[in-house]
Amino acid sequence: MKEKRKTRNQEPVPRTLTGQKLMDMFDLLVAHFGPQAWWPAETDLEMMVGAVLTQNTNWKNVEKAIENLKGKGLLTVNALCSMPMETLAQEIRPAGYYNIKAKRLMNLIHFIRDQYGEDLSGFFRDETQIMREGLLSVNGVGPETADSILLYAARRPVFVIDAYTHRILNRHGMSEDQANYYELQELFMDHLPEDQELYSEFHALIVQAGKNYCKKKPLCLECPLEKWETE
């Protein structure tokens, strides 16, 4: 599986990102934010639904949408599959983009049920690469959604890259500003041990740092990663 590389501007990464450097980053973030209790969900299905609903959307809004489904007992594979698209769209309305997300959810749930049956455990037992390809074949599931499902629901050691990861690495001069998803993913996975818990904690911490500190332009004051560059 070869991923695309950029064709222009083949500048090397500005600073060398070593495993030690990444662990320094992780330690700084842990020291500042503490352990993250991320993605609490009662079932694998709930996590998968959440992964789609949270696309470019605040998690608070996602919770409302999930609560709507859960409260009416609609958070099961069969219930979702047999629900009219319009009904589903109305239930998940608070999550925004509700029409397109209803389709995406349907695509995903139907794919799993058709391939593995109503019980999700068959799907979650499959090989990571097979799962990944299957997820990516679903219209509405891109690399981040697929990897989130693999990391947080299937508990596989797959590093999730998001907009914050891009932003933070760029702001700190640790990556090319136009590096693509897979380049950054390799950057982390080539230098860190294959550790699902490390990856899930790390990604959650990056999101915290992004939300709280790396919003403004050059670098935010009191950013926990301020000393990271000179360390």
Next chain:
DNA sequence: CACCAGGCAAGTA
């Protein structure tokens, strides 16, 4: 009021 949020696919040139 403007801006953002735990993306993705389709359209355009």
Next chain:
DNA sequence: TACTTGCATGGT
């Protein structure tokens, strides 16, 4: 191949 745009609610 490389940009651009639509999708939409709810919080700051």
